Amino acid sequence: MASIKFRARGNSDQKEIYIRFSAGRSINIEGKTNYTIDKTLWKFTKATKGANKGKRTEFGEPKQTDTEGKTLKERLDTLSTVINKRYNEATEKGEQINSNWLNKQIDDIQNRTSSEQQDKGDIINFLSAYIEYLPDHIQKSGKRGLSKNTIQKFTNLKNRFADFQQSKRTKYQVTDITPDLSAQFDKYLRKNGYSDNYIGTLIKDLKTAAKHAKREGFNISDNIANIIAPKAETYKVILTLDELEQINNTTFEREALNNAKDWLLIGCYIGQRVSDLLPLTANNIVSKGGLLMLELTQQKTGNKVILPLQNEVQEILNKREGQFPRKISDQKFNTYIKQLCKIAKINTPTKGTIKQEVEIDGKKNDNKIFRNVSGVYPKHELITSHICRRSFASNYYGDIPTPLLMSATGHTTENKFLIYIGKTAVDQAHQLAEYWAKLAAEKKKESNLKVIRKAE
Template sequence: MTSAYLFLRKAKSKELTLVYVGLRHEEGYLRVSTGIKVLPKSWDGKKHQIKRNGISQVFIPPYLLSQMNGAEETSFLNRFLIEVCRFVDSRQSLSLDVLKSDVKDFIRNSEGDYLTDFYQDMKRVVSESKIQGIEVSKEMIQSKINQYQTRERESVTMLNYFEDFILRSEKGVRMPKGKKVDQNTIRTYRATLRVLKSFLMDKGVEDIYFGDVNLNWVADFKSSMSQKRNWRSATLGKHVARLKMVFREAYEHGIHTNQIFQTSAFNVETSVGQGIALSDEEIKKFVDVKLPLKGKLDKVRDLFVIMCHTGLRLSDAKRISPDNIIKSKEHFYIEIVQEKTDAAVVTPISGVVWGILEKWEMSSPPIISDQKFNDYIKEVAELVFGEDETILQTHLEGGKVVSKRVSKSSLISSHVGRRSFATNSFRKGIDSITIRKITGHKDSKSFESYVKISEREHADLFRKQLESINYKSK
């Protein structure tokens, strides 16, 4: 990582010239004027500072003059230049455009600029209120004052940072756990950004600073998304989790000091997962259903059956190649590094899966997008179950518990394959630790959400285990 440096715009000039701060950024070069002008002969090129004897030949911009408060000029200006460099160094992870804007705001962070902006903004508020027939209240004025007090502390808004967060993810600059963010995840970031923009628009606000977010704002966001959009708790939870991620990273980058993301305000109450799991008999129906050979539904059905038999995620099942097939003690296995966790897993190959792999030249069927997969597998499920087979589903929707019957085929998605593998393995009496080694679940809590069996089935499994050690039950 390079460090910020100072240089003169015209190092050989005989007249006053601007002092610039620079940085060799991975996207190019940062060059921002500090507003300070010196004669080149008054500049120490080795120490990158103003010489002590050059103070009479220095131009000090107004936004710095107001902050000097009688301080010795050379020392004050050199300290300011050091602070500018430190500020640039602390924000190197930002994209070049956002970093440049951030540095300019830091340099010109003067009271006069904010007062002018505040005056213009308040004129706009009064004008718009007259048009709408609304009286300007004390609360409206105080809210605007709070916004500008926050602005003096922050130079990057939430939307600006979120957009930069996405841009850095796309360019591979932002690499959580040392791994590039995949396109599917980036699409979810964009979805949450659109939700945030829509919410702010509904509130008549173009943007917001992190420091403006309080408990009431978070509660309002959650209530608005839950009730007005009739979101299920799971959907709301995903968007809130992404906002929390952006909030945390902006905090770590020194963009703001608001620690509200660490409170329970960013938690979302979720109902018990209502996802379904298919039995071995139901999975066989998918194997047996007649489909056009190697057509789109055939490809999706085969990939789904592979997941049901191996416990692989869709992102991993799509990547199976001959290199992933290994043989050990007369048995064949699939060994693959999970795309999501970077952890290697090994799963046995059943006869059904072997037949599918042979059909596709020892690889998974040709790649298809996740969205298309989930659309097409529902079409296959309709052929298997028909539209009359329904299931009662209960979930939180719009903040209320809702129960309704839905067609079984509508619930089939890529997650059902992995969930069915975990559930059927557990039903067979395989211990959870072994199953987790196959599926790659790191903790029991996330694994347990995949196992879909009733309390009665738990009791039967427990009884069978007891009987296996000669325990007699009635």
């Protein structure tokens, strides 16, 4: 009787799944299934006999904790069933059963293209299914689902790729994703006025989708590793502490702007994303060790954050009788902070991008087309809600230990944190030089002290 097992092999966290086929004493062969899986999602079994009894083996099956694992388990079960059936047919015909036979069956089974498989493999259909799957995806941390912004990025990819397909009058399959197709997509996006930053995000997400398709069993080209996303200059716009004071000292005629001003100031002093800032209420304030603390759970990461209330934040709450500013939507917050920064004369010429109407191929379209255009603008035109978190991180970098800043902003690595605030190796070298100069000055000051009189 034939026996089929699957095992996850490899030295990296992403394991390749092999099929082990045995029948009697004479047949014990193995072949690649072309599926891969993260080691944390593989349910390893233990040896039941022999010298390794009780020890973990590479054999097992996908964990049934999410849609991806369940789908992969179904694919492996189907592969097992069909190979068993073909083995019975082959033995009746007297065919030789060896590794070549097994690999031929795997390739043949996986390369069959029914109309249903074609539909699933259509890039737009695949992206639609992928977007539906993302809210149920379980991350390595154990947290279920990805953020709304991440899901929106893949929705943007689907829409832009649909436009690209329409321009080519061609429908592409996920198996068509190669560096060449990526280059064609890039060329189309540039021709239509999209920025390198936006194009880079779309290309990286296309590559991510291709990797997911490979895990789903599609025969994706190994060349997807050579897909390179364009990079462009990124602009780190912040409000300095002086500018925050300038805003604080400005009184606005409209109460809506005064309300938004307080939210902006609080955001820049606590360093939270707008999704964590605007829902705050007095219930988030707790007393710990005689100090007032702000306690919240970040929506994107699920991390619990506890911050001491700065004097500036306490002053805002005190004038509002311990309450946070009136609730407003993200959209209104973005609109109001641009207006109030203009009134407060936050006008420093600053590099950044602004969405503007553009011409494509030197022509204005009947439907207005807007793209992010890089340039130098008065800073108030570049203000968005993202400025709160970055201003906090940049303003206090060097004064507050970086790990403490990261615990507030939610960054997981110092490298990502430094990239976020735009610090380079040269910046860090300058900071180190300043620190050494400070130490040297303190040492010199100590050595210049003279003993006037010894204590009796």
